[in-house]
Amino acid sequence: MAKDIERARKQELAIHKIIADTVSQPLDLDKLLDTALEKIMEVMNVDTGGIFLLEPETGQYVLRRHSNLTEQFIQEMGRVSLGEGCTGTAAKTGEIYCAFAMAEREYLCEDAERLMGIDCLAAAPIMVAGRAVGVIELFAPSARRISDIEADMITTIGNQIGIAIENTRLYQETKQNVTKLSKLKNQLEQTNTTLRRHLDHEAYIAETLQKGLLPLELPKLEGYEIAARYISATKEASVGGDFYDFIPVEKNVAIVVGDISGSGIETTTMSSMLKNTTRAFALEDATPSDVINRANNVLFKEAPPEKFATAFYALLEPEKGKIAYANAGHPSALLAKRDTNVIEELPQCSPALAITESLDCAQREITLNSGDVLTIFTDGLIEVRKNKTFFGLERLKDEILGQPSII
The missing domain is CATH 3.30.450.40 (GAF domain)
Incomplete structure (x- = not known):
């Protein structure tokens, strides 16, 4: 025992x-x-x-x-x-x-x-x-x-x-999951690298196209001082849908400022479409109202459903100082009157382009006197922010009147 x-x-x-x-x-x-x-x-x-x-x-x-x-x-x-x-x-x-x-x-x-x-x-x-x-x-x-x-x-x-x-x-099991996650991480990094290259390439193409939308030189008109500036509010917005153009129409000059929703190649392509459309119709000696309405017909048929555009089209008669304009959903241009030191807003005549098939953008007329300043811009100018504060329309007016605001 x-x-x-x-x-x-x-x-x-x-x-x-x-x-x-x-x-x-x-x-x-x-x-x-x-x-x-x-x-x-x-x-x-x-x-x-x-x-x-x-x-x-x-x-x-x-x-x-x-x-x-x-x-x-x-x-x-x-x-x-x-x-x-x-x-x-x-x-x-x-x-x-x-x-x-x-x-x-x-x-x-x-x-x-x-x-x-x-x-x-x-x-x-x-x-x-x-x-x-x-x-x-x-x-x-x-x-x-x-x-x-x-x-x-x-x-x-x-x-x-x-x-x-x-x-x-x-x-x-944990080790296998870690290995799988590590592989997925590597695959994701490779995908991101490829995507960045693709996006960089696309951005380069879009930027090249966009530069082609801007005029190489500004018109020279006796008695007028014309200036233009294109600056992106952020690096991300460096390739957007904004453009401007000057079109000689016999003795007159058409001025176009447009903005397409979104960014990238598709947006830049649509900007080119709008620019070329307005230029073609302008050269037919059409009125601003006709140019905008006909441009809308083209964009409504050709643009992707989610895209739209705003445009300010003005026809200047230099000898008389008269301007006929049509504003389709675009921020109001600002006319600073020298004699009264007051800024008038040139309001919209219709909704934006490519939203409805038929557009009735009725034109309006103004007269420029000596010393008056007309400022046409896109929404990026007043929506730029510093310290989470928008620059805003009122600050822009102060700048135009020579009363700069600090932001």
Whole structure:
């Protein structure tokens, strides 16, 4: 009896060492299983065994690591279903399946006897959260039977291995996810690089097209001082839909300032369409109202549905100082009168272009006197911000009247 107790204590210490060795293994499943199987066979004094793990895709238990199993056994019993053989029975019941010292049956496992000439000593489930994720199966001659104490030890080992397997699975799953995320990050960076190149190329094309929309030189008219400036409010808006043009019409000069919604090549292309359309109609000696209305007809048919444009078209008669203008949805031009030091707004005559198929933009007329200043601009000028404050229309008026505001 004393020898049995001493032997049990030694086996218990050996069990704790197995558990410690198993849990301390690197988070590599195959290494963990190799260590666990080696130590279990050592403490149980057997040299034949294997560890089966659940294959989630099929629901079967597959022989993952083994020692001294015959090829015939591996081929026939290397994959078993729930409830099949000793392994499947242990997995199904969640309890150790073994023959104790007083077992009535000569052989517990006919397959093991048939394929290897030895018997199944024990098949112990590896449990995780109440589910068998694997089975430890040990083999020995049929004369060798395990005791209750040994059965408890194998069960304990199985449970501890289950924890280690689950930790390893989570580690490997996390590692795989990190690897996937790393690959996705690299792919995203490559995509972003390609996209930036594409956008830079597109921006270059759009900028080139936009520069072609602006006149190379300004008209020179006796008695008039004409100035023009094109500056983007932000770097992002460097390629937009704004443009201006001066069109000689016999002795007169047509002035066009337009703005297309959006930015990029499509917007710049639509700006070119509007510029060329207004120029073509202007050269037919049409009135400002006719030019704007006919330009709307073209843009409504040709422009993308989400696009629209605003335009201020003015026809100047230099000898008389008269201006006839049509304003389609564009910010009101500002006429600063020298004699009164007051600014008049030249309001819109109609909604923007390309919104409705038919447009009725009625023109209006003004007269420029000596010293008067006419300022035509796009909304970008008054919507530019500094410290979250818009420049605004009133500040623009102050600048025109020589009363600069600080922003």
